[in-house]
Structure formats: structure tokens, C-alpha cells
Amino acid sequence: MxxxxxxxxxxxxxxxxxxxxxxxxxxxxxxxxxxxxxxxxxxRHIEPYTPELTTPQLKALLTEIEPSLATDNNLSKPFNSAEEFLADLKK
Incomplete structure (x- = not known):
């Protein structure tokens, strides 16, 4: 060589x-x-560098909600306004 x-x-x-x-x-x-x-x-592959931006807590939350995301299952209903969203949070 x-x-x-x-x-x-x-x-x-x-x-x-x-x-x-x-x-x-x-x-x-x-x-x-x-x-x-x-x-x-x-x-024949270049692995790009991607800095770690997630915290261990965020990783845990993402792991927890991953099944819902995979099934395209909304985690909440859609809202027409911020006020409607905030009212729903108070329930």
C-alpha cells in the first residue's frame, strides 16, 4: 500500500x-x-456528528410517549384557541 x-x-x-x-x-x-x-x-457511509441535545429526563419522557407517537394516536384533543386549551388543562 x-x-x-x-x-x-x-x-x-x-x-x-x-x-x-x-x-x-x-x-x-x-x-x-x-x-x-x-x-x-x-x-460507504458517513456518520454525521449530532451533538446530544436531550437530557436524561427528556429521553425518559420520549420513551414513555413513543408508543402513542408510533400509532399516530394524539395525546390530547385538538383545540381551537389557547383559552380552550387552558380551560381543558384546569379540568
Missing amino acids: SMVTTRIKLDENIKRQAQEVAKSAGLTLSALINSYLTQIVAT
Whole structure:
């Protein structure tokens, strides 16, 4: 396998943190990037980074209501106004 050199621009902080992650796995940053690119080529899939925005409490609530969402079952009736909604909440 012939190797080539590729130059990329990185955020300095991201590079430093990635080097730390690679080092903790016993790899160089180059080996880590090579491994990731090999995975992309093998799977023909790029896993996008999506930051975690949900809290454990929200995850628990979503898990609880998931069956209702899957059946397209409304959790409440439709309302014609905010006043109607608030009146229903007070029942």
C-alpha cells in the first residue's frame, strides 16, 4: 500500500483533543484519521456528528410517549384557541 501525505486545516483545539483521544487508544492522529477514512470507504457511509441535545429526563419522557407517537394516536384533543386549551388543562 502506497502512502500519500494530505494536508488539512483543523481547529487547533479540535486537533489537540483528537490527538489526546488517539493517544489514549494507542494511536497517532494520522492512524486514527486513516482508520476513520478506511471505515467510510468500507461502509460507504458517513456518520454525521449530532451533538446530544436531550437530557436524561427528556429521553425518559420520549420513551414513555413513543408508543402513542408510533400509532399516530394524539395525546390530547385538538383545540381551537389557547383559552380552550387552558380551560381543558384546569379540568
